[in-house]
């Protein structure tokens with residue numbers, strides 16, 4: 001069946017959420033289950049992680065009952081050069097779930113950090129894994145809910161829902177909204193015109209999509225420019241002072257104050 005032909009033929013459901021008191025990492029747990037044959041849509045949540053993983057081999061501090069530590073398994077059938085859109089999609093879903101559950105207005109920093117008051121509130125880590133039935137992706141989402149979810153020395157750059165709102169947000173409430181929103185965004189992504197739709201939704205929620213002065217740190221280079229939208233695969237277009245448009249697919253993007 002061609003999943004892109006008729007929208008009524010797409011049936012993606014995420015029926016199963018496994019809850020754990022403690023895990024080294026929800027991404028690690030789900031990767032193991034994926035190799036053992038777990039189906040697309042399996043979700044894993046833990047009350048704490050003892051070896052939470054962040055981007056660039058960093059740790060993700062995950063104290064007990066202080067945050068949402070969540071992973072979902074996807075087995076996308078579309079071309080792998082579009083897989084970066086999965087993390088943009090996840091960021092859109094977290095943005096919507098935070099707004100609906102606790103009325104918190106956030107921003108998305110390219111590609112997928114969720115910010116409140118310009119500080120990081122949520123990180124998303126997508127890891128591809130080889131399984132006997134093909135390549136799969138585990139998307140891990142960590143949301144700082146309580147003030148004690150972040151280390152004191154991270155306070156200048158990190159925040160929590162509790163710090164941003166003045167009240168905490170209940171983890172299960174957030175999860176109940178996040179899972180169906182994520183499922184629906186994933187369906188959208190697989191339809192004809194889905195990539196354009198996800199990019200539109202992302203740009204509507206992010207101040208980083210267009211006209212933002214940013215500094216880009218790539219492996220061997222640092223440059224500054226103004227954002228000019230996203231490519232079809234999710235790459236960020238950045239116009240430098242010479243008028244050259246550069247396409248950012250990896251690297252850290254930070255906002256620069258004009259002047």
Ligand code: BTN
Nearest residue numbers: 025027053054055070123140142
């Ligand atoms: C980042 O560095 O911005 C990404 C952080 C992703 C953290 C989440 S918490 C749930 C899932 N399990 C992990 O080990 N990491 C991700």
